[in-house]
Amino acid sequence: xxxxxxxxxxxxxxxxxxxxxxxxxxxxxxxxxxxxxxxxxxxxxxxxxxxxxxxxxxxxxxxxxxxxxxxxxxxxxxxxxxxxxxxxxxxxxxxxxxxxxxxxxxxxxxxxxxxxxxxxxxxxxxxxxxxxxxxxxxxxxxxxxxxxxxxxxxxxxxxxxxxxxxxxxxxxxxxxxxxxxxxxxxxxxxxxxxxxxxxxxxxxxxxxxxxxxxxxxxxxxxxxxxxxxxxxxxxxxxxxxxxxxxxxxxxxxxxxxxxxxxxxxxxxxxxxxxxxxxxxxxxxxxxxxxxxxxxxxxxxxxxxxxxxxxxxxxxxxxxxxxxxxxxxxxxxxxxxxxxxxxxxxxxxxxxxxxxxxxxxxxxxxxxxxxxxxxxxxxxxxxxxxxxxxxxxxxxxxxxxxxxxxxxxxxxxxxxxxxxxxxxxxxxxxx
Numbered sequence: 001x002x003x004x005x006x007x008x009x010x011x012x013x014x015x016x017x018x019x020x021x022x023x024x025x026x027x028x029x030x031x032x033x034x035x036x037x038x039x040x041x042x043x044x045x046x047x048x049x050x051x052x053x054x055x056x057x058x059x060x061x062x063x064x065x066x067x068x069x070x071x072x073x074x075x076x077x078x079x080x081x082x083x084x085x086x087x088x089x090x091x092x093x094x095x096x097x098x099x100x101x102x103x104x105x106x107x108x109x110x111x112x113x114x115x116x117x118x119x120x121x122x123x124x125x126x127x128x129x130x131x132x133x134x135x136x137x138x139x140x141x142x143x144x145x146x147x148x149x150x151x152x153x154x155x156x157x158x159x160x161x162x163x164x165x166x167x168x169x170x171x172x173x174x175x176x177x178x179x180x181x182x183x184x185x186x187x188x189x190x191x192x193x194x195x196x197x198x199x200x201x202x203x204x205x206x207x208x209x210x211x212x213x214x215x216x217x218x219x220x221x222x223x224x225x226x227x228x229x230x231x232x233x234x235x236x237x238x239x240x241x242x243x244x245x246x247x248x249x250x251x252x253x254x255x256x257x258x259x260x261x262x263x264x265x266x267x268x269x270x271x272x273x274x275x276x277x278x279x280x281x282x283x284x285x286x287x288x289x290x291x292x293x294x295x296x297x298x299x300x301x302x303x304x305x306x307x308x309x310x311x312x313x314x315x316x317x318x319x320x321x322x323x324x325x326x327x328x329x330x331x332x333x334x335x336x337x338x339x340x341x342x343x344x345x346x347x348x349x350x351x352x353x354x355x356x357x358x359x360x361x362x363x364x365x366x367x368x369x370x371x372x373x374x375x376x377x378x379x380x381x382x383x384x385x386x387x388x389x390x391x392x393x394x395x396x397x398x399x400x401x402x403x404x405x406x407x408x409x410x411x412x413x414x415x416x417x418x419x420x421x422x423x424x425x426x427x428x429x430x
Contacts, residue, residue, distance in 0.1 A: 002056060004110040005066055010059060012076050013068050014302060015240040017126070021302040029076050030088040031305070036073075041095065044077040048099045053078070056112045060122060062236075066113065069122045082107060119235045120184045162196070163187045165208040166221050175222045177229040185228050189238045189247070194297040194429070198248055199224065200258035216258030223256050241301055290327045290417055291315035298428050304341065307428055310334045324408035328400035331413065335397065335420055338427040339364055345430035358386035358394040361423070368426055382423055392416050 012029050014022040019031045033040055047053065057071025068075045080087050081103065084096035100107070116122050163183035170176040190196050193203065200217030202209050210217050227233040238244045251257055287293060291314045300308045310330050320327040339360045340353045351363045365382035368374045374382075385394050392415065399406040 001115050002112055003115050005059070005113045005115075006110050007075075007078055007082060007108070009065050010057065010075050010079075010111075010113070011062070011065050011067050012072050012079070016072050018072070020300060020305065020308060021241040022305050023302040026086075027302075027305070028072070029080070029086065032073060032076055033088055033092065037092075040073060040077060043073055044081060044096065044099050047074070047077055047081065048102050051104055053111055056114045058116060058122065058125060059113045060116055060119060066115070069116070070126055071113075078111065119239065160203055160206055160208065161187065162190050162201075162203065162208060166190075166201075166225065169210075169218060170222055170225060173218055175218060177222070177226045179229040181225045181229050185233075185235055185238065186225065188235070189224070189228075189233075189244055192241070192244075192299070193295045194299045195244060195248055197297055198252070198257055212258040220251070220256050220258055223251065241299065245299055245301060288319040288321065289315055290318070290320045290331060290413055291421075296421070296425050298425060304428055307334060307338055307341065310337075320410045320413055324410050324413060325400070327410075327413055328397075328408040331417065331420075332397045332401055335424060336360075338424045342427035342430040356394075357397075361385055361394065364427065365423065368423075373426055374422065378422065381419065385420075392419050 012025045012032075014024055014028045016022075016028060016032075018035060019028070022028050022031060053071075053074055055071065055074075057075050058069045059066040059071075060069055061067075080092070080096040081099045084093045084100060087093040087096050116125075161183070163181065163186035166186065167176065167181055167183070190199065190201075196202055197211065199220050200210055200212035201221070202211045224233075233247060236243075238247060248257070291311065293315060298304075298311075310333060314327060314330055314334065318327050318330065336357050339357065342348065342364050343351055343353060343360065346367070348363060348367055351360060353360075362383050365374065365379045369376060369379040385392065387393055397416070400408055
């Protein structure tokens with residue numbers, strides 16, 4: 001259905017797959033320019049020159065507003081032409097003020113939009129688009145990370161139908177809800193490994209496995225399937241990462257989630273309820289990047305966008321052997337802003353973000369051990385990072401940033417990563 005909608009009623013999507021979950025529209029607008037400033041400028045100039053939008057944005061209702069599912073760049077340019085002060089930099093504010101001055105005729109208050117209420121249909125449409133760039137005027141092709149964001153959010157194209165496997169398990173135990181399970185919603189909810197793990201399941205080598213107490217896990221899966229089948233939980237309730245997490249947290253508060261890990265063969269140890277071991281990765285020689293390309297089970301919420309971007313660069317873009325200095329500096333930055341996230345999220349007393357990194361690590365490690373999230377041996381290993389004479393230490397990390405005569409070794413960086421990776425994961429999942 002096509003409708004003329006007020007530009008002010010459209011919201012630039014904070015969960016746009018171009019960048020993943022962000023906190024609000026303002027952050028989404030800023031990030032579109034951080035990703036493709038020249039493309040955005042080209043598009044704004046084209047809109048001014050033509051005086052119209054040729055392809056209506058695809059939107060869906062959200063209260064009395066409409067979230068833009070596709071066409072966020074067009075919508076952003078129009079919003080900033082209308083109100084240049086909303087542009088993220090002074091330079092861009094001047095640019096959009098010029099665009100507004102050059103607009104011929106009356107600037108439109110309303111634009112034609114394609115309104116869809118079926119979000120599965122929206123995702124199908126998104127999956128078939130983004131095939132031409134044309135210097136930024138056309139739709140931009142999705143990168144591998146954007147495609148991964150789409151799969152993580154929707155569960156489409158992930159290689160295994162999680163909903164089918166869950167329904168099979170429930171059928172085997174005669175615990176299937178009386179009403180039909182909306183499989184697309186179930187796949188969307190459990191598209192991320194971190195959320196699957198909290199329900200007691202994991203996808204490994206294309207297969208779904210139960211990794212916690214089997215009876216508790218199946219009961220939890222039945223609860224989720226029933227909530228979806230009875231429409232107690234709808235697509236609106238699990239549309240993005242934050243919404244999914246709220247629902248899973250609600251289940252945990254109701255004591256629905258499985259707690260005890262079941263015994264598995266040695267080949268496939270389960271991720272424990274309270275992680276005790278560092279995330280396993282391939283040998284350092286396998287991956288050219290600092291962070292191995294494995295799922296660390298991080299819940300990438302909107303407030304973690306900077307950490308997510310740095311993680312992506314270290315895991316997929318920066319080759320540590322070719323650019324060890326860049327990898328070293330980014331690892332140091334990731335460690336500190338992850339620690340700051342933990343301090344903020346758990347309101348850790350007696351420590352502040354302005355305190356020394358070594359002190360932050362010590363206090364957080366003590367807190368993690370008190371909550372039985374890490375073992376004593378690892379706590380002591382983290383506390384030792386404050387000793388400057390140690391090869392793996394905060395002092396070494398600081399030298400990577402501040403010393404003019406300290407060289408970064410790719411092999412040493414990977415050893416440091418193995419030491420601090422579990423700590424960073426806990427800080428991000430706080």
